[in-house]
Amino acid sequence: MSQLKSKHLLGIKNLDREEIELIFETADNFKDVLNRPIKKVPSLRDVTVANVFFENSTRTRLSFELAEKRLSADVINFSSSSSSVKKGETLLDTVNNILAMKVDMIVMRHSSPGAPHFLSKHINANIINAGDGTHEHPTQALLDSFSIREKTGSVAGKKVVIVGDILHSRVALSNIFALQKLGAEVMVCGPATLLPKHIASLGVKVELDIRKALEWCDVANVLRIQLERQKMRYFPSLREYSLYYGIDKQLLDSLDKEIVIMHPGPINRGVELTSDVADSDHAIILDQVENGVAIRMAVLYLLAGKVG
Amino acid sequence: MQKRLLFNSKLLNITISRLCQHLIENHGDFSDSVILGMQPRGIYLAERIKKSLQKQLNKEVPLGYLDTTFHRDDFRRRDIPKTPNQTKVPFIIEDKNVILIDDVLYTGRTVRAALDAMTMFGRPSKVELLVLIDRMYCRDIPVEANYVGRKVNTILSQHVLVELAEQGKKDNIWLINDPE
Numbered sequence: 449m450s451q452l453k454s455k456h457l458l459g460i461k462n463l464d465r466e467e468i469e470l471i472f473e474t475a476d477n478f479k480d481v482l483n484r485p486i487k488k489v490p491s492l493r494d495v496t497v498a499n500v501f502f503e504n505s506t507r508t509r510l511s512f513e514l515a516e517k518r519l520s521a522d523v524i525n526f527s528s529s530s531s532s533v534k535k536g537e538t539l540l541d542t543v544n545n546i547l548a549m550k551v552d553m554i555v556m557r558h559s560s561p562g563a564p565h566f567l568s569k570h571i572n573a574n575i576i577n578a579g580d581g582t583h584e585h586p587t588q589a590l591l592d593s594f595s596i597r598e599k600t601g602s603v604a605g606k607k608v609v610i611v612g613d614i615l616h617s618r619v620a621l622s623n624i625f626a627l628q629k630l631g632a633e634v635m636v637c638g639p640a641t642l643l644p645k646h647i648a649s650l651g652v653k654v655e656l657d658i659r660k661a662l663e664w665c666d667v668a669n670v671l672r673i674q675l676e677r678q679k680m681r682y683f684p685s686l687r688e689y690s691l692y693y694g695i696d697k698q699l700l701d702s703l704d705k706e707i708v709i710m711h712p713g714p715i716n717r718g719v720e721l722t723s724d725v726a727d728s729d730h731a732i733i734l735d736q737v738e739n740g741v742a743i744r745m746a747v748l749y750l751l752a753g754k755v756g
Numbered sequence: 757m758q759k760r761l762l763f764n765s766k767l768l769n770i771t772i773s774r775l776c777q778h779l780i781e782n783h784g785d786f787s788d789s790v791i792l793g794m795q796p797r798g799i800y801l802a803e804r805i806k807k808s809l810q811k812q813l814n815k816e817v818p819l820g821y822l823d824t825t826f827h828r829d830d831f832r833r834r835d836i837p838k839t840p841n842q843t844k845v846p847f848i849i850e851d852k853n854v855i856l857i858d859d860v861l862y863t864g865r866t867v868r869a870a871l872d873a874m875t876m877f878g879r880p881s882k883v884e885l886l887v888l889i890d891r892m893y894c895r896d897i898p899v900e901a902n903y904v905g906r907k908v909n910t911i912l913s914q915h916v917l918v919e920l921a922e923q924g925k926k927d928n929i930w931l932i933n934d935p936e
Contacts, residue, residue, distance in 0.1 A: 450839040477840040481826070486876045489826035749826075753837035 452750050456568045456575040459584035460625035468629060472594055474746035475739070482518070482742055492521035495752050497553045498546050501578070502528040502539075505557055507713055507737065508578050508588070512555050515744035521752075524551070539563060540570055547573055553752065556580075574751045582616050582677065588712055589622030591743040593630055595736045596667055599708055604631030609661045611693065612671035612720055615642045616678065619671060619712045624650055637661035638693060641682040658693050662703055669710040670695060670720045686719055696722040700730060708732055758933040762889065762906060762916070765927035771905045772801075775886060776808045778903055779855065786817050788881075789853040794870055795823040795841035798858035800922040801888060805857060820845035820877075822856070824869035843873070850878030855903075859918045859929075861887040864899035889916055889929065 449466045460468075481489055497516045501509055509525070516523045526546065537545075543554060553574040556564050561583035568575050579585040597603050608627050614620045614636045627634050628651060635653040636643060648654050655661040662668060673689060683689045695709070709721070709731040717723050726733060763771065783789040786809065793802025799821045806819045825840040856870055867885060874880065888905035894912075910916070913934050919925040 451836050474840060477823070477825075477842065480843060484876055490872070491826045491828075491831050494832070750837065753832055753834075 451753060455751060456564070456577075457586055457747055457751060458564050458568060458575065458577050460586045460589050460622045460629070461584065463586075463625075463629070465629045465631075468590065468593070468626060471590055471743065471746050471750065472597065474750060475590075475594055475742040478518075478745040478749070479739065479742040481745075482738075488518050488520060490520045491749055492516070492519040492752050495519075495553060496522040496524070496551045497555060497748070498524045498526060498551045499578075500526045500543065500546065500554055500556045502556070502558045502563075503579070505578070507740070508557065508585075511737070511740040512576075512578060512587075512744050515741050515748055516555075518741070519745055519748055519752075521553075521748070524549075539567070543567055543571060547571060553748070576747060576751065579618055581618065582621075583618050584622045584625075585618040586622050586626075587740070587744055587747060588619050589626040590747070591736055591740045592619075592623055592669060592710060592712070593626045593632075594743055595710065595732055595739050596632075596708070598735070598739065599732055600666065603627065606632045606667060607635070607665045608632050608667045608669060609635040609637050609655070609665040610669045610671065611637045611658065611661065611695070613642045613673050613678075613682075614638055614647065614671070615644050615682070616674045617671050619669075623669060624652055628652075635661055635664060639683050639689070658695070659699065662695070662699065662707060665707055667708040667710060668695070669712075671712065672714060672716060673719055686716075690719045694718070694720060694722065695725055697724045697728070700725060700728075706730065710736060713737070757935060759917075760931045761928065762908060762931050763927070763929035765921075768888075768927050768929070771888070772804055773808055775903050775905060776805055776812065779805070779809065779886070780812065782884075783853060783855070785813055785815065788851075789855065790818040790820065790847060790849060791855045791857055792820045792822045792845065792849075792870075792874070794856060794858040794866065795821055795825075795843070797918050797920065797923075798856075800920045801859055802857040803922070805886075818847050820847065822870055822873055824866055824873050827869040827872040829865060829869065845877045848878045849874065849880045851881045852878075853882045853884070854880040855884050855886055857886045859887065860889045860891065860916045861885070861899070861901050861904075862891045862894050862916075864895045864897040867899045868897050888918075891916065 449470050452467050555576045555578050557578040558580050561581035563580050564575050564577040593603050610620050624634050637655045711733045793799035806817050809817045821844040823841040823843040825838050884902040886903040887901045890904045890907045891910045917930040917932050919928045921927050
């Protein structure tokens, strides 16, 4: 296989295993480029990419922007806080106006699940989903699996637990799809109020006890508590959450094996992870960020082959 | 499908040792020279040349692999994008004499991309090109090779099929007439 089937990357759900592996192999080559003194290649020099962010983001937007620039694409940035969206323009109108300026690819983050899918039916440009509400965040899941593959050699056969706020997390859903497609076993762990009702129907194990979950797993992907999405209180206090689900050095040391700790950022230090865990050798949090640029370069490169 | 054998194993070995003699004539003991094999098949040829050179010179000859995929000018103009290969240049080419090695020289566009890709690793003092087969009169760009295994007069409806032992096949290089 040397190309993706779709001209968009809307979610992991529609990708198959070969496509994910193609993205990883391409990302290996870009990671190599990023470790050279000159970190730029001219592949996308005639492509214009718009980063359209209707929701706040630091890491993802910077990572995409760097990936685009290192592929020599022309980049424009758009964030809803300073735009006509505030004046009542619809999503389709906003994007069509951007496209009228001859833009080839759209990287979009939106608070509504399905927003990029809707766009893909109405416009011609390639769309990359950079997170749609609580639905999917495909590039994050790709870089997470890529980082597991890099750290442990392979994703297949690994036991991965996703800890924390599964209910509000697009990272969790995309990760479950990606890990399962690559042959890993997946467990989710968190307070019952933060686990979606029928999550087990996706074929994942459910565990309420963090110690048992960590004893079972090879890799723990710890999610952030998304207070900004929680419209009601799902647990009594952050202090209580960190007492029951926070991971500290003591807990890790009491396990009879070494596990890998991941976090998509931003970390609430002292809530999901204590500082000594986040900064320990177990954690590959900064490797994830580094790999993010290579993965996004791979996705942009593979999709740009389908422009026009 | 008509095909004509251009190289068999024996002829290939003779040609490679002739090319090596020619290289030694121009580059002496290779103290200021490096070789770069172009992915995908140029690297096999480069490995053989390195081995042969080392045998004759009794010293290590630096070899790198260069992939040109990200520097090609036909990206987005092909139906299927080319799959990238590994680039492995474990040395700096600043002020070195670089010998680019590839199996077939056709339009010259890969060489142009390679010249581009090479600048990532420094500014060489001189660049030369070695190819096993030169398809004459097919160039899109003014690029010529310094060392040629064999010049072949071909037409557009033909292609060169390179099969090497490194790919798990027998050493054979064919000129094939594409079906109309």
